[in-house]
Amino acid sequence: MKHLEKGVGLASAPRDFLRDLNADNLSAGLVAGIFGLSAGIIHIGAGTAAGLPQEFTLLWVISYLLINGLFGLFLPAYYRLPLPMANSIPGALLFAAIIPIVGLNEALGATLIAGAIALVVGLAGWMSLVMRLMPMPIVMGMVAGVLLKFGTNMVMPLQNALLPAAVMILSFFFAARYLRRVPPLVVTLLVGVGYMAISGADFSSVAFSFRLPEFIMPSFTLEAFLAYGLPLALILVGMETPAGVGLVKGMGYQEAPANAITALGGIGTMLSAFFNLHSTCIAAPMTGICSGPEAGSHDKRWVAAVIVGIIFVVAAPFYGFVFSLIEAMPSYFIAIIAGLALLRVIGSAMHITFSGKHEVGAMFSFLIAVSGVEIFGIGASFWALVLGVAISMLVEFKDFEFSVASPGRRKADVTAR
Amino acid sequence: MSLFKDASLPAITAGFVAVLVSYSGPLAIFFQAAQSAEISNVMMTSWVWAISLGAAVSGIGLSLWLRVPVVTAWSAPGTALLVTLFPGLSLNEAIGAYLTAAVILFLIGVTGTFDRIVRAIPPGIASAMMAGILFQFGVGVFAALETVPALAIGMLVAYLTFKRLTPRYSLVLLLVVGVVLAVVLEGASLDGVSVQLAAPQFIRPEWSWHATLSLAIPLVLVSLTGQFLPGMAILRTSGYDTPARPIITAASLTSLATACFGGITTVVAAITAALCTGREAHEDPDRRYVAGVANGLFYLVGACFAGTIVALFTSLPGEFVAVLAGLALIGAITGNLSAATDHKEHLEASVITFIATASGINLLGLGSAFWGVVVGALAYQLLHRPFALPGRREASSANARS
Known part of the structure; x- marks a missing residue:
């Protein structure tokens, strides 16, 4: 356990939560929470595409909200850092696709092993080592590449929903300039809801429902492990955690507990396996929203992540209801809110990417992550890191500093914003 | 005539390499534009003839007149713009936009307002738009990884190796290796390549608002900020106060x-x-203008045999051209992105300019480069103008420090 980083503790967390709560981190937490809730649509879509019964996909999302939410309450509160927890989207797509082939219990058995692998990596302290040796511009190139899609998704609605999209985006800019006491995201949220109210969105399909996660016993086969467990472990350790940790570090939290995030994600994933869920890990887009400048003053952004956890846990049993609500809203609504919330995060990430050192490796990392290319069934963000470092070693070896000592250099200018 | 007295082998070689690099990299983008416009080889030959002749005449004339190595070429970011606009834009409209852009640039030239205009454009926004236009070419390299993995990986490795060993010739060597790889791996045949003289084709220009906003205005902007500005800067840092x-x-x-x-x-x-x-062209700065003249002369040769160049490119697979164009632009994309994100005081506006331009959005029939500038200028005015009250930001940074 010696590699697990120490945090502030939980004893005074509820009191500090109320003390540090402000309009900025509340609105960022709210936006990240709504974004996380809407991600459930991807799970349901993937499940439907794989021919899984709707009964199961709903249960799946309810488990993800409750389990990810509980871990997402604990981790940021203990470390006082903006570390919201969710699950891996690439992992979810893999999970949905593999169930018809190997069976649900077998897939969950492979999930359990993948969680155990992540736990071992975290406990052994390998994650913080990797994060220290990995040059920051290359990590941030990958992060910027992953997040860029959310930026372009924000402007794309201008094409087919010009008026509401333009009004929402403009309201953000105007609020940022003229309404200095209200977070611009809140203004945009209200403007969007107001527009829907006036234009008369169809809420007739909204229906109330209540369900709790159900226990299930995993079983183990080699086939399920090779086809899904091993890739999932790679996704958790090689993609999700480096992206989340890199992002938090880039936002000025150098002390981000890389080992604890990996280990806790491992435990969460092992627990998930008993409740129809494929993983628990740190989530890059939500981390971006909670740890970025929109979440207000630097040492209080952890509150935003806790709020995400609260939203998840509270919304979990009612997800059938939430789902019908999200379905009734136009799709551009969440795309624009999330894009605006991430705008400055993307900017900061790109600023670090192109800060000078490892320029070629960072550029390639960025391009690969944007391209979304898949090699051997493993996603682009993993290859962005691997190829980015390899190319950087080939072309600009002089930029590497092989010191295991912690780089104490803080990105002061990022934190100030 | 002093030109012969001043001529030297290094200067002529420099001019030759410059032309070879142009044909190896930037021409691939123009070729992609031609593919998206779905034009015939005869028409494409005329295009290559025209850009080469333009570069030749202006380069030779200016170098001799000013006694400075003025290297001219076609607007590479301009050709990148074309790729997204065709085939929605008609050929005749494109020519109309070229003429409009030329007239605007002429007015900027004769009135001497170049420096003032360039200063008025926020540097981060200009670079962000350039990066956004060029970005899709960089991503295209990795899209090709999925369709033609062997060719893409081979060219990528070749590019990185040559970049490390001989940065000056890396693009030329990449073209050679790429052609060999395309023939060996993808079974491309070079049988159709033969020496032939080019015949220009006249295209009737047509003026339209759509082409003016989508093509002419962005073309002027990227030509000013992406070509004239860095081009003049290179001349001035080399000691020519032209x-x-x-x-x-x-x-x-x-x-x-x-x-x-x-x-x-x-x-x-x-x-x-x-x-x-630079010094590679000649030790004596006053004799480097020969490199500019030589560059122009080699472009003249290229113009005559434009048909041969086109035949070479058409006989190679489209992915080859995409990878070549992408790798040729990596340096430019990196440079523009780092310039765009360097200006922290208007980072948000730069980022949104980049995002909007790179998104490839098409709105009211106008291309994403135009909207990138509109959105970026708007964000710049609203978020970063000096008279905007930065109270919110100051308050939050004060909190961060406490």
């Missing part, structure tokens, strides 16, 4: 003349200029 006025005026007049044959705006070279203005 005024911008005659260069822009002459280049825009050449553009006017070649436009109707498919020649996109002629500008000062940015990617290849440094090859001819």
Whole structure:
């Protein structure tokens, strides 16, 4: 356990939560929470595409909200850092696709092993080592590449929903300039809801429902492990955690507990396996929203992540209801809110990417992550890191500093914003 | 005549390499534009003839007149713009936009307002738009990884190796290796390549608002900020205190003349200029103008045999051209992105300019480069103008420090 980083503790967390709560981190937490809730649509879509019964996909999302939410309450509160927890989207797509082939219990058995692998990596302290040796511009190139899609998704609605999209985006800019006491995201949220109210969105399909996660016993086969467990472990350790940790570090939290995030994600994933869920890990887009400048003053952004956890846990049993609500809203609504919330995060990430050192490796990392290319069934963000470092070693070896000592250099200018 | 007295082998070689690099990399983008416009090889030959002739005439004329190595070429970011606009834009409208852009550049040239205009454009926004236009080419390299993995990986490795060993010749060597790989791996046949003289084709220009906003205005902007500005900067850092006025005026007049044959705006070279203005061209700065003249002469040769160049590119697979164009632009994309994100005081506006331009959005029939500038300028005005009250930001940074 010696590699697990120490945090502030939980004893005074509820009191500090109320003390540090402000309009900025509340609105960022709210936006990240709504974004996380809407991600459930991807799970349901993937499940439907794989021919899984709707009964199961709903249960799946309810488990993800409750389990990810509980871990997402604990981790940021203990470390006082903006570390919201969710699950891996690439992992979810893999999970949905593999169930018809190997069976649900077998897939969950492979999930359990993948969680155990992540736990071992975290406990052994390998994650913080990797994060220290990995040059920051290359990590941030990958992060910027992953997040860029959310930026372009924000402007794309201008094409087919010009008026509401333009009004929402403009309201953000105007609020940022003229309404200095209200977070611009809140203004945009209200403007969007107001527009829907006036234009008369169809809420007739909204229906109330209540369900709790159900226990299930995993079983183990080699086939399920090779086809899904091993890739999932790679996704958790090689993609999700480096992206989340890199992002938090880039936002000025150098002390981000890389080992604890990996280990806790491992435990969460092992627990998930008993409740129809494929993983628990740190989530890059939500981390971006909670740890970025929109979440207000630097040492209080952890509150935003806790709020995400609260939203998840509270919304979990009612997800059938939430789902019908999200379905009734136009799709551009969440795309624009999330894009605006991430705008400055993307900017900061790109600023670090192109800060000078490892320029070629960072550029390639960025391009690969944007391209979304898949090699051997493993996603682009993993290859962005691997190829980015390899190319950087080939072309600009002089930029590497092989010191295991912690780089104490803080990105002061990022934190100030 | 002193030209013969001043001529030297290094200067002529520099001019030759500059032309070779232009044909190896930036021409691949123009070729992609031609593919998206679905034009015939005869028409494409005319395009290559026109841009080469424009570069040749303006380069030779300016170098001899000013006694400075002025390397001219076609507007590479301009050709990148074309890729997204065709085939929605008609050929005739494109020519109309070339003419409009040439007239605007001519007015900027003769009135001597170049420096003032360039200063008025926020540097981060200009770079962000350039990066956004060029970005899709960089991503294209990795998209090719999925369709033709062996060719893409081979060219990528070759590019990185040559970049490490001989950065100066890396693009030329990449072209050679790429052609060999395409023939060996993808079974491309070079049988159709033969020596033939080019015949220009006249295209009737047509003026439209759509083409003016989507193509002409962005073309002027990227030519000013992406070509004339860095091109003049290269000349000045090499010690040539040349005024911008005659260069822009002459280049825009050449553009006017070649436009109707498919020649996109002629500008000062940015990617290849440094090859001819530095010490490699000649020890004596006063004799480097020969490199500019030689560069022009080799372009003249290229213009005559434009058909051969086109035949070479058409006989190679489309993915080859995509990878070549992407790798040729990696340096430019990196440079523009780091310039865009360097200006922290208007980072948000730069980022949103980049995002909007790179998104490839098409709205009201206008391309994403235009909307990138509109959105970026709006964000810049609202978020970053000095008279905006930055109270919110100051308050939050004060909190961060406490």
